[in-house]
Amino acid sequence: MTRPLRLGVVGLGAISPYYLAAAERLPEWELTAVCDARAETLDGFGGTAARFRDHRTLLADARPDALVVAVPNDVHLPVCRDALAAGVPVCVEKPLALTAVEGRLLVELARRHGVPLMTAFHRRYNSAVRDLARRTAGREIRSVRVRYLERIEDHLGGEDWYLDPARCGGGCVADNGPNALDVVRLLLGDLTLTGCEIRRDGLGVDRRAVLRLRGRAGAVASVELDWSYPGERKDVEVALADGEVLVADMLAGHTAFKGSLWHEYEAILREFAVLAAAGAPAAPGAHGGLQALELVEAAYRGAPPAVGAATTEAGR
Secondary structure, three states: OOOOEEEEEEOOOOOHHHHHHHHHHOOOEEEEEEEOOOHHHHHOOOOOOEEEOOHHHHHHHHOOOEEEEOOOHHHHHHHHHHHHHOOOOEEEEOOOOOOHHHHHHHHHHHHHHOOOEEEEOHHHHOHHHHHHHHHHOOOOEEEEEEEEEEEHHHHOOOOHHHHOHHHHOOOHHHHOHHHHHHHHHHHHOOOEEEEEEEEEOOOOOEEEEEEEEEOHHHOEEEEEEEOEEEEEEEEEEEEEOOOOEEEEEOOOOOOOOOOOHHHHHHHHHHHHHHHHHHOOOOOOOOOOHHHHHHHHHHHHHHOOOOEOOOOOHHHO
């Protein structure tokens, strides 16, 4: 690259500070435009980038080289669709879209226009996870267990849409599931769901779940999700065929709340810069956004309602 890529960021909610900080640190990027539908949020933005209330105006007036989409899940489709149709590379927060049908539409649109489309699964860029992937490369894996446990109310950052299944796509399976599933996919390749158990609260929102999967060479995996966990635990355990067991703690060494996200999002934007500069779409399925959506939908289809089997903190 002969100059930094002009970056636009749509959505200034709870996750945007990690993108903005990464763009500030990386020489590959120049933050030139931000967008949020909320006037008070835009007024609170302290940077020098141009400000927009509508993503279409940003695309037309700021003409970014690439776009980060960090809006609520139910708005991923229109924002990503407009950017891809305009030939602008997109890095979208997980999940790719609200449904697999929407995800397929975006993947096809990116293919048709020859534009990079990247889903930001930040946990695959975690230093402990990457080290685990390096240590297991070329070795036979027997099983993988990913635990993704947190109290969701502690992580909202004022974004209450996470608790609205119509906007989020569901509960813990729709929200935390894609990140955890992508970590398994990083280690085992393409996945097949073989079983699941989902526990919902009195409002019908899934608060706990266990997903069982099968990967390459017969390896099995489990993903444990919890939105009512007192604290936070996010780790990976890999059992190898030779009997060795390896563990990666995603939070180790990061004492501040959400402290691990700073280096993860820097790695995301570093990789996105390579894709955007190349100007060609990644290989189909390279970033797994569509498969994660399909696995989430398969889990919801396969698990009968179990309302009341899990409680929220308020109901304890």
